[in-house]
Amino acid sequence: MGRYVIRRLLQMIPVFIGATLLIFLMVNVMGDPIAGLCGDRQCDPATATQLRKEFGLDKPVWQQYATYMGNVFTGDFGTAFNGQEVTELMSSAFPVTVRLTIVAVLFEVVIGITLGVVTGLRRGRPVDTGVLLVTLVVISVPTFVTGLLLQLLLGVKWGWISPSVSSEAPFDELIVPGLVLASVSLAYVTRLTRTSIAENRRADYVRTAVAKGLPRRRVITRHLLRNSLIPVVTFIGTDIGALMGGAIVTERIFNIHGVGFQLYQGILRQNTQTVVGFVTVLVLVFLVANLLVDLLYAVLDPRIRYA
Amino acid sequence: MPEQPTPPERPLPSMPPGPHLSGGGRAPEDGAIAATGMGGAMDLATEEGASLRKPLGGPDGTGPQDKPRSLWSDAWRDLRRNPVFIISGLVILFLVVISLWPSLIASGNPLKCDLAKAQEGSQPGHPFGYNGQGCDVYTRTVYGARVSVTVGVCATLGVALLGSVLGGLAGFFGGAWDAVLSRVTDIFFAIPVVLGGLVLLSVVTSSTIWPVIGFMVLLGWPQISRIARGSVITTKQNDYVQAARALGASNSRMMLRHITPNAVAPVIVVATIALGTYISLEATLSFLGVGLKPPTVSWGIDISSASQYIRTAPHALLWPAGALAVTVLAFIMLGDAVRDALDPKLR
Numbered sequence: 302m303g304r305y306v307i308r309r310l311l312q313m314i315p316v317f318i319g320a321t322l323l324i325f326l327m328v329n330v331m332g333d334p335i336a337g338l339c340g341d342r343q344c345d346p347a348t349a350t351q352l353r354k355e356f357g358l359d360k361p362v363w364q365q366y367a368t369y370m371g372n373v374f375t376g377d378f379g380t381a382f383n384g385q386e387v388t389e390l391m392s393s394a395f396p397v398t399v400r401l402t403i404v405a406v407l408f409e410v411v412i413g414i415t416l417g418v419v420t421g422l423r424r425g426r427p428v429d430t431g432v433l434l435v436t437l438v439v440i441s442v443p444t445f446v447t448g449l450l451l452q453l454l455l456g457v458k459w460g461w462i463s464p465s466v467s468s469e470a471p472f473d474e475l476i477v478p479g480l481v482l483a484s485v486s487l488a489y490v491t492r493l494t495r496t497s498i499a500e501n502r503r504a505d506y507v508r509t510a511v512a513k514g515l516p517r518r519r520v521i522t523r524h525l526l527r528n529s530l531i532p533v534v535t536f537i538g539t540d541i542g543a544l545m546g547g548a549i550v551t552e553r554i555f556n557i558h559g560v561g562f563q564l565y566q567g568i569l570r571q572n573t574q575t576v577v578g579f580v581t582v583l584v585l586v587f588l589v590a591n592l593l594v595d596l597l598y599a600v601l602d603p604r605i606r607y608a
Numbered sequence: 609m610p611e612q613p614t615p616p617e618r619p620l621p622s623m624p625p626g627p628h629l630s631g632g633g634r635a636p637e638d639g640a641i642a643a644t645g646m647g648g649a650m651d652l653a654t655e656e657g658a659s660l661r662k663p664l665g666g667p668d669g670t671g672p673q674d675k676p677r678s679l680w681s682d683a684w685r686d687l688r689r690n691p692v693f694i695i696s697g698l699v700i701l702f703l704v705v706i707s708l709w710p711s712l713i714a715s716g717n718p719l720k721c722d723l724a725k726a727q728e729g730s731q732p733g734h735p736f737g738y739n740g741q742g743c744d745v746y747t748r749t750v751y752g753a754r755v756s757v758t759v760g761v762c763a764t765l766g767v768a769l770l771g772s773v774l775g776g777l778a779g780f781f782g783g784a785w786d787a788v789l790s791r792v793t794d795i796f797f798a799i800p801v802v803l804g805g806l807v808l809l810s811v812v813t814s815s816t817i818w819p820v821i822g823f824m825v826l827l828g829w830p831q832i833s834r835i836a837r838g839s840v841i842t843t844k845q846n847d848y849v850q851a852a853r854a855l856g857a858s859n860s861r862m863m864l865r866h867i868t869p870n871a872v873a874p875v876i877v878v879a880t881i882a883l884g885t886y887i888s889l890e891a892t893l894s895f896l897g898v899g900l901k902p903p904t905v906s907w908g909i910d911i912s913s914a915s916q917y918i919r920t921a922p923h924a925l926l927w928p929a930g931a932l933a934v935t936v937l938a939f940i941m942l943g944d945a946v947r948d949a950l951d952p953k954l955r
Contacts (some may be wrong), residue, residue: 316794317798319792320798324804327804437940437944445892450929550895571810580803588798
C-alpha cells in the first residue's frame with residue numbers, strides 16, 4: 302500500500318506540472334497579460350515595455366513559469382486586477398464553492414442512490430424504464446438550460462426561491478443551484494447504481510443470504526447495497542473535483558460569488574494571476590480527490606490489494 | 609439451457625485491480641486521473657464503450673450456431689427492429705437535412721429583425737414568436753441547427769481520428785510510447801473542460817467555428833484515445849491475432865485486417881455519444897460568451913441572449929433550448945442503441 306501511494310504521488314507530479322503549464326501557456330502566450338491592465342484602450346508602447354520589464358514578461362516563458370510556481374509553493378499567488386491578493390479572493394470564493402459542492406454531492410448520494418436501488422431491484426418494470434428515460438433526458442439537457450429553466454419556474458414564476466443567491470451564500474439558498482450542478486452526475490449515479498445492483502443481485506453471496514432466511518431488507522442493505530456501492534462511491538469521489546471546476550455555469554446563472562465567478566471575472570478582465578492561481582488549486586484538488594478515491598477503493602473492497 | 613450466471617465483474621483475489629470502473633470509466637491502473645471533467649454524458653459514453661470490450665464468458669461466446677454472420681450485420685439486423693434507433697435516426701436525418709437546406713422549412717432570413725416586434729409571442733406565420741431583438745425565433749432555431757451539427761460532426765471526426773490513431777498505436781506497440789501517452793492523457797483530464805474552453809477561447813478573436821472545433825479536438829482526444837487503447841489491448845490478446853502473428857503477418861496487416869475491425873466498436877459508440885456532448889458543449893461555451901459570436905446563428909447564442917428577457921419572453925429561450933435538448937438526446941439514444949446491438953452478451 303505504501304509503495305502504491307508513493308508511486309501515485311510521483312505520477313501526480315508530471316500531471317500537475319503539465320496541466321498547470323498548459324493553462325499557463327494558454328493564458329500567457331496566446332493572450333496578452335499586459336492588455337488587461339490598460340482597460341479597453343490600447344497600451345502606450347513605452348508603458349507596455351516598462352510593465353513587461355517590471356513583471357518579468359520579457360524573460361523566456363519557461364523562466365516565467367518556474368518563477369510563478371516557485372512563488373505559488375511559498376503561498377504567493379500574486380495580485381488580482383484590483384490590487385487584492387489572489388489568496389484573499391480564494392479565501393472568500395472557495396468556501397462558497399465548497400458549500401455548493403457539498404449540496405450537490407448530497408443530492409447525488411440521496412436521490413441518485415435511492416433511484417438506482419429502486420430501479421436496479423425492479424429491472425425491466427415500468428418504473429425502471431421510466432427512470433432510465435428520465436436520466437437520459439437529464440443527461441442530454443445542458444446544465445445551463447436546466448439552470449435557467451429552474452430559475453424561471455421556481456424563482457420567477459412560482460417564487461419559491463429567490464432567483465439569485467446573496468453574496469454570503471448560506472446552505473438554504475444553495476439548494477436549487479446545488480441540484481442544478483448535480484443534475485447530470487445525479488442521473489449518471491442512478492444509472493451506475495442500477496447496473497451495479499442488477500449485476501450483484503445474482504451474485505452467490507446474495508443467494509446465500511436469501512437461503513439463510515435473512516429478511517429481504519437486511520439482504521438488500523447489508524449484503525447487496527454494501528457491495529454494489531463501491532463503483533458509485535469512487536465515481537462520486539472523482540466527481541467532486543469535476544463539480545468544483547464545472548460550477549462556472551451554475552455560479553453564473555445564479556450569481557453565486559464562488560470559484561467559477563472569480564474565474565469568469567478573471568478571464569473577462571484578462572487577469573492572468575487570478576486565472577492561473579485558481580486553476581492550479583482546482584487541478585490540485587482534482588488530483589488529490591483521484592488519489593483518495595483509488596485508496597478508498599482498496600479499503601471498500603478488501604479483495605483489491607495494491608502491491 | 610439453464611440461465612448462465614454472468615461472469616464475475618469484480619476482480620478475483622488473484623487478479624490485479626482492474627475491470628471495475630471508477631469515475632468516468634477508468635480502471636485504477638489506467639492512470640492517475642479519471643475523466644470526469646466532460647460531464648455525465650461523457651462518463652456514460654466511456655462506460656458504455658468500456659463495457660463493450662469485456663471478454664465473453666461461457667457458451668454465449670463460443671460462436672454462431674446457424675449461418676455465420678459478422679458482428680456488424682448482426683448488429684444491423686437488431687438495429688432495424690429497434691424503435692429507439694429508428695426514432696433517433698430519423699431525428700438526426702431531419703437535423704442533417706435542415707442544416708444543409710434550412711430554407712426548406714424556414715423561408716425567412718435569420719438575421720432580419722424588427723425591434724418593434726421585440727419579445728412578442730406567437731403569431732400567424734411566426735409560430736415561435738420573436739426574441740428580445742425582434743428576430744423570428746422559429747427561423748433562428750431552424751438556422752441554428754447548421755452550426756450545431758457542423759461543430760458536432762467536425763469535432764467528433766477530429767477527436768475520433770486523432771484519439772483512435774494515437775490510442776490504437778499506443779495499445780498495439782505498448783512500451784515507452786504507451787507510458788508517455790498515458791501521462792499526456794492524464795494531463796488533459798486534469799483540466800475541467802469548460803474551464804479550459806473559457807481560458808483558451810477567450811484569447812481567440814476569430815469569429816468562425818474553427819477555434820471551437822480545434823479546442824474540442826484538443827481537449828477531447830484523450831477520451832477516445834483511452835477507449836481505443838483499451839480496446840486494442842483486449843483485441844490483441846485474441847487467438848486469431850496470435851495466429852496471424854504466427855503465420856508471419858506484418859504489423860500493419862495485423863493492425864488493419866485483424867485488430868481494427870474488431871476493436872472499432874467501442875470507439876464508434878463513444879464517438880456517437882460524444883457528438884451529442886460536443887453540441888451541448890458548444891452551446892455552453894457560446895452561452896458563456898466565449899464560443900461562437902454573433903452574427904453566427906447558434907442555439908447557444910440565442911439561449912444566452914434570451915436569458916436576459918427570461919421574465920418577459922421565456923418562449924425565446926424555450927424553443928432553442930428544446931431543439932438543443934432533442935438533438936443531444938437523439939445522439940445519446942443512437943449511441944445507446946448501437947451499443948446494445950453490438951453487445952454480444954445481450955444476445
